[in-house]
Amino acid sequence: MSDAPAIATHDLRRTFKDVDAVRGVNLSIAPGEVFGFLGPNGAGKTTTVRMLCTLLPPTGGTATVAGLDVVRDAAQVRRSIGVALQEIGLDPVQSGRELLELQCGLYGIPAARARTRAQELLELVGLADVGERRTKTYSGGMKRRLDLASALVHEPQVLFLDEPTTGLDPASRRTVWDEVRRINEAGTTVFLTTQYLEEADQLCDRLAIIDAGTIVADGTPEELKARMGHDVVALTFDDPGNGTVTAAERAVAGLEGLERTVTERDGTALYVRDGAAAITEIVRLLDAAGLRAKTINLARPSLDDVFLQATGRRLEGAEKETAA
Template identity: 50%
Template sequence: MTDYAIEARDVAVTYADGTEAVRGVDLLVDEGEFFGFLGPNGAGKTTVIKTLVTLLRPTAGSVEVNGFDAIADPHSVRATVGYMAQETSIDPELTAYENLRFACDAYGVPKADRTERIDELLELVELTDVADKVADDFSGGMKKRLDAATALVHRPQLVFLDEPTTGLDPAARNRLWEYFRRINDEGTTVFLTTQYLEEADQLCDRLSVIQRGRVVADGSPAELKRRVGGEILGVDLADPAASDRAATVARDEELFAEGATIERTESGIEVTARDARTRGTDLLVALRDAGIEVVGFDVRAPTLDDVFLAVTDERPNSVEGVGGESTAAEAVRSKPTGDGGTVDGEGAETGGTGGNR
């Protein structure tokens, strides 16, 4: 057995039609970690999860989950993991109690333990009062919580959550957050994919970002936000059509430190720089002198949204950085991998052999 809940090396998945869904993915997830896996739609997130839970066989590479070879010994892997897919798998015609009893049958939970296990899980997901009601009458949040409970009846060491809160209102989402924190605090390793970056920021110890089938960034939420390149100054213009002129003013090499990036937005421009806060007033004066009217501005720390948009190249109308320095995206993606290699602009590792950790 290893110290890793997941040890995936150079994993590739190519579908029958020739589509390369995953290319050279390395993942190392520690036991007990709350790990986030982010990426735009079609980036390969669900393909990776299905490979890790043995629903897909990789075309190349090696996968160990909870110390078991996922290719040679998939049954042992399945016995030690829980999987909550994007769509709930509960039976709407069964009660909450019956759904959990069916899951116990499917996972081979000893009969002597089932009643206690079901009662424990119903209490955990706050469905004890509706245990005898059919799931078809449940709200979306209640169905999600019941689905999560069915994935835990066999007390797995590792649980996979594939966009578990998609479509839920904020209150229902927050209740599931607390539930996921609780099972992680009790020792369960959690592997989460989500499109809600606030969710990843709140819950995850560490994150990897996948783009076009390759991992392009890795680190704790705080580390990734630091690599964006400083604070972010947003400037709203009276005439958004003047954003080109405003960007030209902001690119003045004497205004911001080297490495700053300037991007046009729908309402004006956005500057990412180490000295965005201290030089913001200078920019406003320069814009006024250039005859460009400013109607609003703010300075904020980077968020995971900024990281995500940077590393997946989805910020629109990017303007070159000051002095020809790297953009924020390049700064995040050029992080050392920990074994002497780096991640290049396409997400491929150059040099070194290790994975993301």
């Protein structure tokens, strides 16, 4: 496997009129990695991916995919990548096998090889036993797996997945995770955007968090959680008003070991070195301020906490993930 990055960007930028959507993004993704890209809506995540997929030209900086410049070598880049977008577009009257063979034909793969390749891919994504069925009879998870297979017909070096499990039930989501792992084990580099933090934690070798067009944190999931170096004490209050939250922040401001407080609509997240020992002091300070917490939860840092600390807010999909 080559030592050259599968994806590399240097000071990558994109401006729309007076809006700087992407502001100097630097990435280096090794061949064979599963790389996660997280960000709130409007952070520049989709714009970055569109530039890497040659769908949108950069207004500054450089980017290479599979060793090819996304501007100068755009046609070659497109032949080297597979893309599975969030919206699945499948012909409902075609069978899974017919769809894959048609996709092979679009890439100039001869008919004999197309039949073999379709069978390989149906087996890869666990759909060999339903390959003759029309896609309109497939479940949402099966359609997503077939969409992954269709992005792989030309054996791309890099696969871009845009929120591949959005809208799936938890069981189907985990099945898609298994397929992504299998695809990656076959040697394909995977660039994954997701709003599910558990998905990033389970699948990604490394990840980056983008906010306001800038990378604000990057590393392996374990590195990002370890860098916090703190327990997380989450407090919620019955009254979500600014007055209560501000008073709560004042109450805990003097707590020894407190590195940062992030205030949300109805509560506060406290990062402390010894959460178990700190809870008694937190309760005492709240009592002194005439405040009573609705809930107090202690946990080791999660990717949700990393995201909250890096951006000051939670990822939109985090609430859906918890509900699921």
